[in-house]
Amino acid sequence: MKRIKKIVIIGLLGLFAPLLRAEMDIEITEGIESALPIAVVPFAQQGPAPVSISSVVSNDLGHSGYFKPMSEQYMPGRPTTPEAIQFEQWKSVGQNYIVIGQAIPAGNQYNVQFQLFDVNNGSQLLGYRMTSSAQDLRRTAHHISDLIFEKLIGKKGVFSGRIAYITSSGQGASATHRLQVADADGFNPQTIATSSEPLMSPSWSPDGRKMAYVSFERKTAAIYVQTLATGQRVKVAEFPGINGAPSWSPDGSKLALTLSKDGSPDIYVLNLINNSLTKITNSTAIDTEPTWSPDGSTIVFTSDRGGKPQLYRVSSQGGSEKRITFSGSYNARASFSPDGKNIAMVHGNGNDYRIAVLDVASGTINVLTSGPTDESPSFAPNGDLILYASQRGSGGYLAAVSLDGKMQQKLVFDSNAVREPAWSP
Amino acid sequence: MKLNKTLLALAISVLFLTACSDDEADQALTDGSQMGASGINDASTGGLNNGAGLGGSQFGSGAGGAGGYGNSRLGPEFSDPNNPLSKSTIYFMLDSSQIQPDFEPVIAAHARYLANHPNQRLALEGHADERGSREYNIALGENRSKSVANLMRAQGVSDGQLDLVSYGEEKPAAFGSDESAWELNRRVELVYK
Numbered sequence: 001m002k003r004i005k006k007i008v009i010i011g012l013l014g015l016f017a018p019l020l021r022a023e024m025d026i027e028i029t030e031g032i033e034s035a036l037p038i039a040v041v042p043f044a045q046q047g048p049a050p051v052s053i054s055s056v057v058s059n060d061l062g063h064s065g066y067f068k069p070m071s072e073q074y075m076p077g078r079p080t081t082p083e084a085i086q087f088e089q090w091k092s093v094g095q096n097y098i099v100i101g102q103a104i105p106a107g108n109q110y111n112v113q114f115q116l117f118d119v120n121n122g123s124q125l126l127g128y129r130m131t132s133s134a135q136d137l138r139r140t141a142h143h144i145s146d147l148i149f150e151k152l153i154g155k156k157g158v159f160s161g162r163i164a165y166i167t168s169s170g171q172g173a174s175a176t177h178r179l180q181v182a183d184a185d186g187f188n189p190q191t192i193a194t195s196s197e198p199l200m201s202p203s204w205s206p207d208g209r210k211m212a213y214v215s216f217e218r219k220t221a222a223i224y225v226q227t228l229a230t231g232q233r234v235k236v237a238e239f240p241g242i243n244g245a246p247s248w249s250p251d252g253s254k255l256a257l258t259l260s261k262d263g264s265p266d267i268y269v270l271n272l273i274n275n276s277l278t279k280i281t282n283s284t285a286i287d288t289e290p291t292w293s294p295d296g297s298t299i300v301f302t303s304d305r306g307g308k309p310q311l312y313r314v315s316s317q318g319g320s321e322k323r324i325t326f327s328g329s330y331n332a333r334a335s336f337s338p339d340g341k342n343i344a345m346v347h348g349n350g351n352d353y354r355i356a357v358l359d360v361a362s363g364t365i366n367v368l369t370s371g372p373t374d375e376s377p378s379f380a381p382n383g384d385l386i387l388y389a390s391q392r393g394s395g396g397y398l399a400a401v402s403l404d405g406k407m408q409q410k411l412v413f414d415s416n417a418v419r420e421p422a423w424s425p
Numbered sequence: 426m427k428l429n430k431t432l433l434a435l436a437i438s439v440l441f442l443t444a445c446s447d448d449e450a451d452q453a454l455t456d457g458s459q460m461g462a463s464g465i466n467d468a469s470t471g472g473l474n475n476g477a478g479l480g481g482s483q484f485g486s487g488a489g490g491a492g493g494y495g496n497s498r499l500g501p502e503f504s505d506p507n508n509p510l511s512k513s514t515i516y517f518m519l520d521s522s523q524i525q526p527d528f529e530p531v532i533a534a535h536a537r538y539l540a541n542h543p544n545q546r547l548a549l550e551g552h553a554d555e556r557g558s559r560e561y562n563i564a565l566g567e568n569r570s571k572s573v574a575n576l577m578r579a580q581g582v583s584d585g586q587l588d589l590v591s592y593g594e595e596k597p598a599a600f601g602s603d604e605s606a607w608e609l610n611r612r613v614e615l616v617y618k
Binding site: 171175198200201216219220221240241242244245258260265286288289302304309330332333346348351353373375376391419420 | 548555556557558559560561563564565567568588589590591592593595596600602
């Protein structure tokens with residue numbers, strides 16, 4: 001008897017109508033040399049299936065840079081049960097792994113199962129059975145990709161995550177700015193907010209249900225918190241001057257933000273439960289771009305108090321502030337890795353701005369991208385990938401780089417001006 | 426070296442007309458990455474000289490016809506190119522919020538107008554070029570609008586007449602990734618309400 005585990009995919013996004021269209025294509029610009037050959041055989045699907053699970057899984061694994069999925073047209077067979085797999089046949093076409101599965105309608109659900117085998121010895125490495133609504137089949141496929149990725153690569157997959165980003169079209173008075181959320185592969189783009197004035201700095205709540213962002217819709221800066229499922233939103237800050245750079249505390253109860261109501265921009269913490277506001281920094285220089293360490297104990301921010309922007313660290317209760325970057329003339333816009341060991345940032349020298357990672361313990365800076373206009377780094381929840389934006393005049397694109405710099409992807413959108421990516425928790 | 430920023434300001438509306446097609450933006454982008462290595466000062470000088478030249482040749486034929494006078498509804502003096510009130514954009518050097526001497530008469534003229542029209546309000550919209558991180562650029566843009574506001578207050582404008590907002594790099598006046606675009610984007614726009 002094969003081992004088959006059972007999990008249930010919960011339909012989180014019932015309110016979002018699915019759009020079976022990607023707004024984005026992913027190009028691997030630099031892949032892992034030893035990408036693993038894997039064959040994801042079309043699943044047995046009765047009747048017209050809304051989603052080809054095998055195609056979604058194959059694309060996910062290929063886009064990661066860690067796999068070389070076999071094209072369907074070269075497959076020597078289409079097994080959908082373990083007994084039908086002729087392992088020698090798959091070995092002879094150079095495959096290391098094979099995935100088979102089924103998606104069988106049952107009432108208004110689908111019973112989905114898949115199995116992953118090592119082609120060399122015929123052993124089963126994974127087997128799962130799950131139920132999914134028709135609407136959630138694509139999400140289920142991403143979960144399958146996550147499971148396969150974690151089993152074979154040893155790191156958590158990020159295929160079932162979502163990304164938020166800002167797009168712009170038109171110019172001047174006819175400009176339209178949108179805050180959007182899409183699946184990690186660019187499908188199901190949902191517009192969270194639209195404005196003829198700029199939108200900025202999306203920040204996910206730790207539970208992934210809300211988003212804080214800056215809107216200039218009233219021709220002045222304000223910070224809103226919006227519940228994604230309902231669209232309901234609350235204005236949490238609209239003081240004179242800057243209201244910017246919201247960043248959620250890891251426990252979800254507070255926002256760090258930048259306000260200049262007392263003069264120069266300083267870091268504040270807004271308690272979202274009782275609306276109390278605590279001033280954390282009090283310099284005459286620019287202090288902005290706060291971000292919480294994952295344990296909530298400290299806040300790292302950008303300050304030009306030393307003449308040029310550098311990163312500083314302060315207790316999230318306030319107190320003494322300590323500079324933490326010393327190499328390069330411009331280090332800004334920190335983003336913590338989920339384990340708190342690394343900080344991604346914008347690292348600039350002259351006209352060249354790249355994404356770099358600071359090793360918090362040693363203070364070593366490792367530059368990951370080639371510039372010259374890279375900005376807005378955001379760690380994926382597995383801590384292995386950093387999403388960032390590269391700006392080009394009126395346009396811009398998103399890209400991702402692995403923490404070791406070996407894997408680089410470019411995310412190509414239909415819209416030509418895409419910026420400020422934020423990976424969901 | 427004395428650079429003529431006043432002429433540059435007059436040239437802006439002309440540049441806007443020509444700077445916006447996609448092809449030209451792409452071209453500018455390529456130029457920009459090549460120019461980067463030659464240093465900011467060189468690029469800056471070249472850009473300003475070009476701007477002055479363009480402005481000089483277009484000046485007589487009425488740069489204002491292109492819609493460069495954002496505040497012209499307030500009165501004829503706001504669209505008279507010989508009147509400093511016709512200028513509604515203050516430009517800044519790289520990484521600086523210091524008012525350059527060429528723009529002091531422009532700010533003084535608007536301050537005088539506001540002092541004489543105490544019910545009139547003015548928005549000072551600060552901007553930055555695209556380089557560096559976005560929220561930091563919001564702060565740079567605010568420093569620029571504060572510089573203009575401080576000078577106006579010193580000349581009798583009341584706090585309540587001024588609304589400061591910074592858009593950072595979010596509302597560029599010129600597209601392109603080179604110094605000629607960047608210098609047009611480091612600015613404060615004076616927008617009467």
